[in-house]
Structures are given as structure tokens and as C-alpha cells.
Amino acid sequence: MNRDLPDVAATETPSIQAPLQWVGMSRIDIPFHLAEPGCPGPVHAMADVQVNLPAATIKGIHMSRIYRMLDDLSRQTAITPSHLETLLGQMVESHRDCETDSARVILNFNLLVRRPALKTPELAGWKSYPARLEATLARGHFSLEARVQVEYSSTCPCSAALSRQLVARGFREHFPGDKAVTTDEVTAWLKQHATLATPHSQRSEAQVTVTLASNAPDFGLMPLIDQIEEVLTTPVQTAVKRADEQAFAWLNGQNLMYVEDAARRIQHALLKPYATALVHVRHLESLHSHDAVASANGNVSSARFYTEEPDSRHNPIPQNSD
Ligand SMILES: Nc1nc2c(ncn2[C@@H]2O[C@H](COP(=O)(O)OP(=O)(O)OP(=O)(O)O)[C@@H](O)[C@H]2O)c(=O)[nH]1
Known part of the structure; x- marks a missing residue:
């Protein structure tokens, strides 16, 4: 000094x-460097590090001590939840003169992950997932939350039904009366007119926050992201050729969803693996300039899940034969 x-x-x-x-x-x-399978290399984080200041007569805390502790953490080769708990303990310990008994660290960063194309072999690209870790030590009690954000495509089921009605009407107008029509005639008509009305679809976001245990071996961010993408089925793609775009169109058609459907699917999927899961989804509607949103607070004890409902989500992508 x-x-x-x-x-x-x-x-x-x-x-x-x-x-x-x-x-x-x-x-x-x-x-x-996170202990995160599937995410090699360091992430560039924006960190918030703070302590409480109960001592009303102390003018200022020791910023530099906290900075150096955070800097030491950045030198670890694979950060786990217990490293964050240790950091928070050190922050509290270094501020005993301020009567500090609580500390928190918030890390905001993007996970950059390689993702394969839907159909084209060896075609892949990078996808970025915003993530946030918030660890708090409050009077000796450690808590840790992880949040990830996943982008996906959503196609409106109501708009799809309205579009189908117009297509059916167009078909009737083209083939009036009860005259027999051949499969070739129908196929030719569909190839040209099946999109005479199209449902609106949009880029959408799912933000999910889960609670993690301090003794977890890692933060489990990639498994969480993979689970959300699997249940939504239409995550946004990276590199695409026409075959991939067609597969994506198929998946969207098989997975029409309102914002409510998306929130419920995620909530249902995370029911078993996580004690609590806060779900917030946002459809950046192309129908209008405002968004459709839905939230679930993780309390699914009163929810009923109808498993007998046919689930079209996992219908295989058809092979292209023409
Ligand atoms: N507490 C506090 N410090 C600030 C602020 N803005 C800048 N600083 C500076 O942060 C620097 C580091 O703070 P300290 O940790 O107290 O530095 P130090 O006194 O050399 O280190 P210690 O001897 O360990 O306390 C100081 O030069 C502060 O003036 C602020 O708003 N509050």
C-alpha cells in the first residue's frame, strides 16, 4: 500500500x-474459460461484480480488490459454479471493514457454437447464443441462475388455417362442380397455386432462466440450449442450401405454433431436469409491428399435459423425389 x-x-x-x-x-x-462441453475457447464476457455496503459511515468500498479477484478468475482454465462461489466468498471476506455480508457476480456473454445444416452433408456455420450467469452469496446462502436465449422460427397456426381456406377455395374455383380430376391435374395445380395464400411466420426468441446447484460440474448451458431447440424444432439456421431451406419449410409447416404453444412446450420439457425454469418467449410478428409474448414462471404443478394429442413435431423430413 x-x-x-x-x-x-x-x-x-x-x-x-x-x-x-x-x-x-x-x-x-x-x-x-467455461467448463462447458461443446464450447471450446474463451468467451468474451461483460462482468458485473458487486458487494453490499451495510456500514453507513464507510465512504467507499475497495473496487480494486474485487477487480483483481475477478481477474484471477479469468485465469482459470475451466470455470465451474464452485469457482463463482469461491469468488463471492473472497469478495465478502475482503470487505469485512465495510460490514459486507453479500456479493454478486453477473456474467453476460455469447456462446458461439458450430451447427450443422439440416440436410446438406458437411455444411455448417456458427451460431451465437446470448447467455447470462448470475451468482449471489447472500449472508452465506449461495444461489446461481443461468439464462440462455434461443432464436427460432414460428409460423402462425391461425394464419395457416386461413391460408388453407383460401387455397381450398381457389382449388374449387379452378375445378368447379363434381367433375373427376386426375392426380396429375391436382399435382400441377398445387405446384402452381398451393401458395396463393401463405401464413405469416417470424423470427422468435425464447429466453429461459434455470437455477443451478453450486456443486454442478458445469453450467449445463449447451444441454439446456439443445433441449429448447429440440422441443421448438425450428431453430434458426446458419449455412443453408436449397435442400436445407426446403427441410426448414417442412419443419415450419409441421410445427405451427402460437406464442403460447412455444412457452408451454419449453415449460413441459424442462419440468423434469430443472427445479425451476422461467420461460419468456417473444414472437416478433410479421403480421404487425408489435410482438406477441408469453411467460411461464416455472410453476407447472397445476398444468395438465395431454400426451394423447398427436405430435407432428418429429415427423421426418420427406425425401425430395422430383
Ligand atoms: N469506492 C469507489 N472507488 C472508486 C470509485 N470510482 C473510482 N474509484 C477508485 O477505485 C480505485 C481503487 O479503489 P481501492 O480498492 O480503494 O484502491 P486502494 O485503496 O489503492 O486499494 P486497497 O488498499 O486495497 O483498499 C481508487 O483509486 C478509487 O478512487 C467509486 O465510485 N467508488
Whole structure:
């Protein structure tokens, strides 16, 4: 410590003496190596690190101590939940003179993952998933939340039904009366007119927050993302050729969904693996300029799931024969 330098945090008292809930730093750029299978390499995180300041007479906390602890963490080769718990314990310990008993760290970053195309062999591209880890140590109690965001495509089931009605009407107008029609005639008509009305579909977002245990070996971000994508079935793609685009069109047609359907599917899928799962979905509608949204708070005890309902989600993508 350099005693020649003035230290107002130590020599002055605040003009207004009051405890503070959180004090620290926000948006620190820092690389991290996560213990995350499927995500090699460091992630560029924006970190928030803060402690509480119960001592009303202390002017300022020790920012530099917290910064250095975070910096030490960035040197770890594979960060696990227990590393975050250790960091928070050190932050509290280093601020005993401030009567600190709570600390939190929030890491915001993107997971960049290689994803294969739906059909074309060896075609793949990079996909970015926004993620957030929030760990809190509150008077000795550690809690950890992980949040991921997944982009997908949603096609409106109501719009699809309305479109089908117009297609059927067009068909009747083209083939009036009860005259017999050959399969070739119907096929030719469909090839040209099956899209005379098309349902609206849009890029959509699912944001899911789950609670993790401090002794978990990793943060489980990729399994969570994979599970959400599997249940939604139409995650946005990276590299596509026409065969992949056609497969995507098929998947969308087989998975018409309202924003409510998407939220319920995710909630149902995460019921077993996670104690709590907060689900928030957003369809950035192309029908209008506002969004359709749905949230589920993870309390599924009152939900009923009808498993006898036919599930078209896993119909195989048909082979192209013409
Ligand atoms: N507490 C606090 N410090 C700030 C703020 N803005 C900048 N700083 C500076 O952050 C620097 C690091 O703070 P400290 O950890 O107290 O630094 P230090 O006194 O050299 O380190 P210690 O001897 O370990 O306390 C200091 O130069 C502070 O003035 C602020 O809003 N609050």
C-alpha cells in the first residue's frame, strides 16, 4: 500500500450516511474459460461484480480488490459454479471493514457454437447464443441462475388455417362442380397455386432462466440450449442450401405454433431436469409491428399435459423425389 497517496475512502466519511444494497463495477470486459462441453475457447464476457455496503459511515468500498479477484478468475482454465462461489466468498471476506455480508457476480456473454445444416452433408456455420450467469452469496446462502436465449422460427397456426381456406377455395374455383380430376391435374395445380395464400411466420426468441446447484460440474448451458431447440424444432439456421431451406419449410409447416404453444412446450420439457425454469418467449410478428409474448414462471404443478394429442413435431423430413 502506498501511504503517500491520499485515500478518501479511508479518511473521509460520507455526507449522507446510509447503507447500500449493491456497490461495485459493471460491464467489465473479461475473457473466461467455461467448463462447458461443446464450447471450446474463451468467451468474451461483460462482468458485473458487486458487494453490499451495510456500514453507513464507510465512504467507499475497495473496487480494486474485487477487480483483481475477478481477474484471477479469468485465469482459470475451466470455470465451474464452485469457482463463482469461491469468488463471492473472497469478495465478502475482503470487505469485512465495510460490514459486507453479500456479493454478486453477473456474467453476460455469447456462446458461439458450430451447427450443422439440416440436410446438406458437411455444411455448417456458427451460431451465437446470448447467455447470462448470475451468482449471489447472500449472508452465506449461495444461489446461481443461468439464462440462455434461443432464436427460432414460428409460423402462425391461425394464419395457416386461413391460408388453407383460401387455397381450398381457389382449388374449387379452378375445378368447379363434381367433375373427376386426375392426380396429375391436382399435382400441377398445387405446384402452381398451393401458395396463393401463405401464413405469416417470424423470427422468435425464447429466453429461459434455470437455477443451478453450486456443486454442478458445469453450467449445463449447451444441454439446456439443445433441449429448447429440440422441443421448438425450428431453430434458426446458419449455412443453408436449397435442400436445407426446403427441410426448414417442412419443419415450419409441421410445427405451427402460437406464442403460447412455444412457452408451454419449453415449460413441459424442462419440468423434469430443472427445479425451476422461467420461460419468456417473444414472437416478433410479421403480421404487425408489435410482438406477441408469453411467460411461464416455472410453476407447472397445476398444468395438465395431454400426451394423447398427436405430435407432428418429429415427423421426418420427406425425401425430395422430383
Ligand atoms: N469506492 C469507489 N472507488 C472508486 C470509485 N470510482 C473510482 N474509484 C477508485 O477505485 C480505485 C481503487 O479503489 P481501492 O480498492 O480503494 O484502491 P486502494 O485503496 O489503492 O486499494 P486497497 O488498499 O486495497 O483498499 C481508487 O483509486 C478509487 O478512487 C467509486 O465510485 N467508488
